[in-house]
Amino acid sequence: MASQAGPAGASKATTLTDVARLAGVSIATASKALNGRAQVKAETRARVIDAAERLQFSPNALARGLLAGRSGTVGLITSDLEGRFSIPVLMGAEDAFGSGQTSVFLCDARGDAIREQHHVRALLSRRVDGLIVVGARPDPRPPLAAEVPIPVVYAYAPSEDPGDVSIVSDNVGGGRMAVEHLVACGRQRIAHISGDPTYGAAHDRERGALEALGEAGLALAGGRAYYGSWSEAWGRGATRMLLERDPDVDAIFAGSDQIARGVLDALHEAGRDVPGDVAVIGFDNWEVLATNARPPLTSVDINLEHLGRVAAQRLFAAIDGSTRSGTESLPCRVVARGSTTPLD
Amino acid sequence: MASQAGPAGASKATTLTDVARLAGVSIATASKALNGRAQVKAETRARVIDAAERLQFSPNALARGLLAGRSGTVGLITSDLEGRFSIPVLMGAEDAFGSGQTSVFLCDARGDAIREQHHVRALLSRRVDGLIVVGARPDPRPPLAAEVPIPVVYAYAPSEDPGDVSIVSDNVGGGRMAVEHLVACGRQRIAHISGDPTYGAAHDRERGALEALGEAGLALAGGRAYYGSWSEAWGRGATRMLLERDPDVDAIFAGSDQIARGVLDALHEAGRDVPGDVAVIGFDNWEVLATNARPPLTSVDINLEHLGRVAAQRLFAAIDGSTRSGTESLPCRVVARGSTTPLD
DNA sequence: CACGTACCCGAAAAGGCTTTCTGAATCTAT
DNA sequence: ATAGATTCAGAAAGCCTTTTCGGGTACGTG
Numbered sequence: 234m235a236s237q238a239g240p241a242g243a244s245k246a247t248t249l250t251d252v253a254r255l256a257g258v259s260i261a262t263a264s265k266a267l268n269g270r271a272q273v274k275a276e277t278r279a280r281v282i283d284a285a286e287r288l289q290f291s292p293n294a295l296a297r298g299l300l301a302g303r304s305g306t307v308g309l310i311t312s313d314l315e316g317r318f319s320i321p322v323l324m325g326a327e328d329a330f331g332s333g334q335t336s337v338f339l340c341d342a343r344g345d346a347i348r349e350q351h352h353v354r355a356l357l358s359r360r361v362d363g364l365i366v367v368g369a370r371p372d373p374r375p376p377l378a379a380e381v382p383i384p385v386v387y388a389y390a391p392s393e394d395p396g397d398v399s400i401v402s403d404n405v406g407g408g409r410m411a412v413e414h415l416v417a418c419g420r421q422r423i424a425h426i427s428g429d430p431t432y433g434a435a436h437d438r439e440r441g442a443l444e445a446l447g448e449a450g451l452a453l454a455g456g457r458a459y460y461g462s463w464s465e466a467w468g469r470g471a472t473r474m475l476l477e478r479d480p481d482v483d484a485i486f487a488g489s490d491q492i493a494r495g496v497l498d499a500l501h502e503a504g505r506d507v508p509g510d511v512a513v514i515g516f517d518n519w520e521v522l523a524t525n526a527r528p529p530l531t532s533v534d535i536n537l538e539h540l541g542r543v544a545a546q547r548l549f550a551a552i553d554g555s556t557r558s559g560t561e562s563l564p565c566r567v568v569a570r571g572s573t574t575p576l577d
Numbered sequence: 578m579a580s581q582a583g584p585a586g587a588s589k590a591t592t593l594t595d596v597a598r599l600a601g602v603s604i605a606t607a608s609k610a611l612n613g614r615a616q617v618k619a620e621t622r623a624r625v626i627d628a629a630e631r632l633q634f635s636p637n638a639l640a641r642g643l644l645a646g647r648s649g650t651v652g653l654i655t656s657d658l659e660g661r662f663s664i665p666v667l668m669g670a671e672d673a674f675g676s677g678q679t680s681v682f683l684c685d686a687r688g689d690a691i692r693e694q695h696h697v698r699a700l701l702s703r704r705v706d707g708l709i710v711v712g713a714r715p716d717p718r719p720p721l722a723a724e725v726p727i728p729v730v731y732a733y734a735p736s737e738d739p740g741d742v743s744i745v746s747d748n749v750g751g752g753r754m755a756v757e758h759l760v761a762c763g764r765q766r767i768a769h770i771s772g773d774p775t776y777g778a779a780h781d782r783e784r785g786a787l788e789a790l791g792e793a794g795l796a797l798a799g800g801r802a803y804y805g806s807w808s809e810a811w812g813r814g815a816t817r818m819l820l821e822r823d824p825d826v827d828a829i830f831a832g833s834d835q836i837a838r839g840v841l842d843a844l845h846e847a848g849r850d851v852p853g854d855v856a857v858i859g860f861d862n863w864e865v866l867a868t869n870a871r872p873p874l875t876s877v878d879i880n881l882e883h884l885g886r887v888a889a890q891r892l893f894a895a896i897d898g899s900t901r902s903g904t905e906s907l908p909c910r911v912v913a914r915g916s917t918t919p920l921d
Numbered sequence: 922c923a924c925g926t927a928c929c930c931g932a933a934a935a936g937g938c939t940t941t942c943t944g945a946a947t948c949t950a951t
Numbered sequence: 952a953t954a955g956a957t958t959c960a961g962a963a964a965g966c967c968t969t970t971t972c973g974g975g976t977a978c979g980t981g
Contacts, residue, residue, distance in 0.1 A: 245646075246704070246726065248967060259931045264969060272929060294703045295643045296967035299936050304639060306682075306703075315865070316664030324658075324685050336699060338650075339683035341668050355680060359638045359650075360590075382590065465869040491869060498871070521659070521866075525809040525835060527842070592937060603961045608939060616959055640937035644966050 247288040256284035267292070298360065306336050307548060308356035312344040312369040317519070318389050318537055319367050325541025326365060329549070335362075344369055350378050357381060363548040365541075366392075371401065371434035384551030388544040389537070391560045398551060399560040400544045402535040404434045407565035408441025411486045411514050411533050414567045416449045418574070420484035420512055424454040426471040426496060427488030428463035435460065435488055438516065442486055454482045463488070468495020469502075476503055483511055484573075490515035490522040493530055497572065501527075512573040528571030535565050591632040600628040611636070642704065650680050651892060652700035656688040656713040661863070662733050662881055663711050669885025670709060673893070679706075688713055694722050701725060707892040709885075710736075715745065715778035728895030732888040733881070735904045742895060743904040744888045746879040748778045751909035752785025755830045755858045755877050758911045760793045762918070764828035764856055768798040770815040770840060771832030772807035779804065779832050782860065786830055798826045807832070812839020813846075820847055827855055828917075834859035834866040837874050841916065845871075856917040872915030879909050 253263035258281060266273045266281035267290075273281075284290075298304035309326065311319040319339070326337060338356055342349035356364065363383050368374045368390020376392045377385060384398070391399030415423050425442055427435045439458045446453060455475045461467035468487060472495065475482060485500075487493035493515030497507060505511050507528055515523060518534035540563055550557070597607035602625060610617045610625035611634075617625075628634075642648035653670065655663040663683070670681060682700055686693035700708065707727050712718045712734020720736045721729060728742070735743030759767050769786055771779045783802045790797060799819045805811035812831060816839065819826060829844075831837035837859030841851060849855050851872055859867060862878035884907055894901070 249969095250967080260968080261932075261970080262930055265930090268969080270970090274929060277929080291698065291702045293643070293967050295639045295648060296936090297969075299637070299639045299643055299938090299967080300969055302936080309683075314664070314668075316660030320658070320660030320664065320685070323683060324687070327685060336682050336684070336703060338680050339653075339667060340680070341664070341671060343668075354635065358635045359680060465871070469871075491865070494869070521835070525838070527809070527813075593939095594937080604938080605940080605962075606960055609960090612939080614940090618959060621959080637937050640966085641939075642966095643937085643968095644939055646966075 246293070247290050249290070249292070251288055252281065252285045252290050255288060256281040303362045303552075304360045305334060306338060306359065306361045307363045307365060307545075308338045308340060308352070308359075308361045309365045309367065310340045310342055310349060310352055310356075311367040312342045312349070313367060314341075314343065314369075321537035322365070322367050322388055322541030322544065325538040325543075326545035328538075329542040329545030346378060353377055353379055353381060357383070362552050365544050365548060366390075370432060371404065372432055384548055386544045386548045386551070388540055395560065396558050398547055398558050400540055400547060401560060401562055402537075402540060403562035403564050404437035405441035405444075406562070407516065407533045407535065408438035408443075408486070409445040410441070410565055410567050411438075411516065412442045412445035412449075414531070414569070414573065415484040415486065415512055415514060416445065416451070418484070418508075418512055421451060422454040422479070422482045423451065423484040423486060424475050424479065424482045425458040425486045425488070426468060426475065426492055427458055427460050428467070428492060430460035438488060454484075455479045463491055465491050465495035465498065468492035469499040470495075472496045472499035473503070476500075476505075485511060485513050487513060487515045490517045490519045490530060490532055493532070493572075494522055494526055497526055497528075497530070507572050508574045514567070514573055518568050523568070523570065526572065531570045531573040532568055533565045534568050536563060539563060590637070591634050593634070593636070595632055596625065596629045596634050599632060600625040647706045647896075648704045649678060650682060650703065650705045651707045651709060651889075652682045652684060652696070652703075652705040653709045653711065654684045654686055654693060654696055654700075655711040656686045656693070657711060658685075658687065658713075665881035666709070666711050666732055666885030666888065669882040669887075670889035672882075673886040673889030690719075690722060697721055697723055697725060701727070706896050709888050709892060710734075714776060715748065716776060728892055730888045730892045730895065732884055739904065740902050742891055742902050744884055744891060745904060745906055746881075746884060747906035747908050748781035749785035749788075750906070751860065751877045751879065752782035752787075752830075753789040754785075754909055754911050755782075755860065756786045756789035756793075758875070758913070758917065759828040759830065759856055759858060760789065760795070762828070762852075762856055765795060766798040766823070766826050767795065767828040767830060768819050768823065768826045769802040769830045769832070770812060770819065770836055771802055771804050772811070772836060774804035782832060798828075799823045807835055809835050809839035809842065812836035813843040814839075816840045816843035817847070820844075820849075829855060829857050831857060831859045834861045834863045834874060834876055837876070837916075838866055838870055841870055841872075841874070851916055852918045858911070858917055862912050867912070867914065870916065875914045875917040876912055877909045878912050880907060883907060 249260050249263055253260040263281050266278040313319045340352040364385045366387045371390055373393045374390045376394045387399040391401050455478055459471040485496050487496050496513050500507055500511055507513055515530050515532035518532040523530040523532045593604050593607055597604040607625050610622040657663045684696040708729045710731045717737045718734045720738045720741055731743040735745050799822055803815040829840050831840050840857050844851055844855055859874050859876035862876040867874040867876045
C-alpha cells in the first residue's frame with residue numbers, strides 16, 4: 234500500500250471531467266457544485282461531492298491560477314544562511330496566509346545579488362502574487378534590482394527606498410526596553426556591550442538604551458558602549474575590559490545573545506554572581522542560547538514570527554490593491570529569565 | 578522608478594502573443610524560437626528573441642506546467658521549528674535542482690500530523706512533482722498519511738516503511754569517527770555523554786563509538802554511556818558525575834554540540850584544561866555553538882547540505898522513473914578544532 | 922391554454938503555452 | 952522543366968478550470 238508513483242509520468246491525476254462523468258453532470262455543473270456556487274440543486278451537489286471524494290479529486294491549482302491571473306503563491310527570498318530569521322518569518326507568514334490558500338516558495342540567495350536576481354526572475358515566471366524579502370542583517374538593503382510588477386515587502390531588513398514597504402523590529406525600542414527592565418530590577422550602573430559597529434541596528438539599540446538611561450537619570454557604566462563583533466569571544470573580552478574600567482557595574486546590556494553568553498562566561502570567571510552582583514540581558518532571544526545559559530538568559534525578543542505575520546498581511550493588502558508604503562517598526566518584548574532576577 | 582504594482586491586478590504581463598506580434602510571426606513560431614526548437618530560420622529566431630527581450634517576456638510557468646503535466650516544483654515539508662536542519666537541506670536541494678529549473682515550496686508542519694496532511698494536500702493540488710520530508714528528529718517516522726501519487730524522499734528522518742526512499746546521516750559511522758579521532762589524538766580513557774535516550778540515533782552513535790573503542794582495545798570510561806537530555810545543563814551535570822566516577826578520563830565524546838558546551842563548561846569549572854587534560858568532541862557541528870566555544874569545539878559534521886543535495890537527486894531520479902528504494906546512509910566527517918588538539 | 926418566472930444545468934470561451942500536423946515555398950536532381 | 956526532397960512558418964488542438972450566458976423544465980397565473 235505504499236505510494237504508487239508510476240514510473241515517469243504516473244497515471245494521470247483525476248480531473249474535473251472525471252468527476253463530472255461519474256456524477257453524470259457537465260464539468261460546469263461539477264465546478265459550481267464543488268465551489269459552492271449557487272446554481273446547483275442540493276441533491277446534484279451532493280452527488281458531485283461524493284464523486285469527487287470517491288475519485289480523490291484535487292483541483293489543479295495551475296489551471297485555476299492560469300485562469301484567475303493569480304497563482305495563490307508568494308516567494309520568500311532570504312539570505313540568511315542559518316535560517317535563524319527566515320524560518321520564524323516563514324512560519325508567521327504561513328499563519329497569516331490562512332493555511333491552504335497560499336503557498337510559499339522559499340529561495341535562499343546566499344547573500345549574492347546575482348542569485349537573488351535569478352530567483353526573482355524564476356518566481357516571476359511562476360507568477361507569484363507577491364514577494365517577501367528577508368535580509369541577512371537588520372540594516373537597510375538595496376531594493377530588488379529588477380523592477381517587479383508585483384508587490385514586495387521587505388522584512389527584518391528594510392529597503393533603502395523609503396517608498397517600499399518594509400517591516401522591521403524596533404531596535405530603538407528594544408534597547409530602551411532592555412535598560413528599562415534593568416532599571417526596574419533596581420540596577421544603577423548599567424553598561425552596554427554590543428557587536429559589529431557597522432550594524433546600524435546596533436547603534437539604534439544603543440540609542441534606545443541611552444534614552445532610557447537618561448530618563449532614569451543614569452549614565453552608561455564603563456563610560457561608553459563597547460563595540461566589537463557578534464561573538465562570544467568579544468563578549469568575554471569586553472566584559473574583562475569593562476570590569477577593569479568600572480568594577481562597580483551592576484548590569485550589562487548585551488547587543489546579542491551570543492555576546493551575552495560571553496558576558497556571562499567572563500563574569501562567572503571573575504567571580505561575579507549573576508544576577509546577584511551583575512544582571513545580564515541579551516538581545517534576540519535565541520532560545521537555544523538563552524535557555525541553556527547559566528543562569529538562563531533574559532533577552533529582548535524581536536518577535537520574528539509576528540514580523541512574518543505582519544509582513545504577510547501587508548503583502549496581502551498590497552496584492553489586494555492597498556498602496557500604503559513606508560517602514561513599519563514592530564515592538565520588541567522582554568523575556569525575563571534568571572539572569573536579571575530583581576534584587577531583594 | 579520604484580516597482581509599479583498597479584492596484585489589484587497590475588497591467589497584464591506580456592505574453593507569447595505579444596512577442597509573436599512584435600516579431601511578426603505566429604505564436605507557434607515564437608515558441609519554437611525561444612525554446613531552441615529546430616524548425617526556425619536563424620534570422621527569424623533572432624528577431625523573436627530580440628522581441629522577447631524588448632518586452633521583458635517571461636514565460637508563464639503555470640501555463641507551461643499545465644500543458645506539460647509537471648510543474649517543475651517540489652514540496653519540502655519540515656517539522657523542524659528552528660530551521661536548524663531544514664535550511665541546509667533546502668540549500669542542498671536548491672543546488673541539486675540546477676537553479677531555475679525547479680522551485681521549492683517550503684511548508685512547516687510544526688510536528689503536527691494534521692497540518693502535515695493539510696500541506697500535502699495543498700502541494701498535491703499545486704501539482705508538485707515530488708516531495709521531500711524532513712523530520713524533526715533523526716529517528717524513523719511514520720510515512721505520510723495520505724497515499725500520494727508522486728515520489729517522496731524522506732531526509733534526515735527516515736520513513737518507518739523500508740519500501741520508501743530515505744536519506745539519513747550515518748550515526749553509527751559518526752560515532753565511530755568521533756572515537757577514532759580521539760584515539761588518533763592519543764586518548765585512552767574516553768567517555769560518552771549523550772542526550773535523550775529515546776532517540777535511536779543516540780544509541781546508533783554509541784554503537785559506533787563502542788565499535789571503534791573495541792577495535793582500539795579500549796573500554797568506555799565512566800563505565801557506560803550517560804544519557805540525559807540534549808541540553809547544556811545535562812552536559813554539565815553528567816560531566817561532574819563522570820569526573821567523580823572516573824577522574825582519569827582524558828576525552829569526552831558528547832552526543833551533541835549543546836551537550837559538549839556543557840561539558841566544556843563543567844571541565845573548565847573543575848579546573849581541567851581542554852584539550853590538555855581532556856579532549857572534547859561534539860556532534861552536529863552547529864557552527865554558532867562550535868566556533869564560539871572556548872576552546873573552539875571539534876565536532877562531527879552531519880553534512881546536512883550534502884544530505885539535501887542527495888535527497889534532491891534521488892527525488893529527481895524517482896520523478897524520472899527510477900524505482901530504487903530503501904534507506905541510504907551518508908557519511909559524516911570530523912571537523913577538528915581546538916578542543917581536541919593531539920597530545921604532544 | 923398561453924405565458925411569465927424561477928430554477929438548474931450545459932455549451933463554450935478564456936487563460937498562455939507547446940506540439941503536431943499541414944501547407945507553402947525553396948531547392949535538388951533527373 | 953518537372954518530380955521529389957527540404958526547409959520553414961502557421962493553424963489548431965489540447966492541458967484543466969472557471970464563468971458567462973443561453974436553453975430547457977416545471978410551475979404558477981391570467
